[in-house]
Amino acid sequence: MAHRLLARRVWTLPVKDIRCLPTFSAAIASSSSSLSTTVRSTASRVSFLSASRTLPRTFQYTARREVSFNIQDTEDFTERVINSQLPVLIDFHAQWCGPCKILGPRLEKAVAKQKGRVTMAKVDIDDHTDLAIEYGVSAVPTVIAMRGGDVVDQFVGIKDDDELDSFVSKVIGQ
Structure with a gap:
């Protein structure tokens, strides 16, 4: 036993x-x-x-910074978007929106290419209707660019990768 x-x-x-x-x-x-x-x-x-035949003692780990974050509430939006030192792209989307599911990953890729010079906030309009009304979002996907708490540019709908890259570059001032 x-x-x-x-x-x-x-x-x-x-x-x-x-x-x-x-x-x-x-x-x-x-x-x-x-x-x-x-x-x-x-x-x-x-x-x-034994230790010689198990996993390596040190793992290769590359620190990966997330390029986007989900907004939790109005206070979170104020803290992380309006008071941000970096320019912020705000992706107003919905879970049921097909074009939003296409645009989201492409927009994240365009933001990731900028290597930390811009961030991206995701706002679900079903959860945060007050923010959508405040910023005049009437259709999804809507992307609003903010710098220093002020709206500098926006677009509605899907754009191709080149247009997204130029939009993000324009927002950060390149």
Whole structure:
């Protein structure tokens, strides 16, 4: 019974604990000679997962900055859009809007090309009707560009990639 519990515990160890396993299995084998051969073979089977054969010690991680964020409420909009030091593109969209689903990723790609010189806020008009009314959004998708809390440009509908790139470049002042 005890060897079953030990075997289950060995097989369900998290990856971080497996790196310590060779010393753990050596301690089991040396301190307890009364363990059955199945437990020893289980420990030896798991020992092939030693630190030299498991995942690399350091992972390649590239910090990726998100180019867009969802607006939660009016206070969030004021804090992250109106008071922003960077120019902000506001994508007024809806979940049921087909053109919005096409424009959103293309607009994010155009913003990502600018490498942090502009950000993008997403406003769902069904959740934030007051913001849509305040900025005169009558159709979706509508994109409004703001710099320093002031509206500098806007468009309604879908644009191709070149037009989106030029729109974003114009907003940041290039």
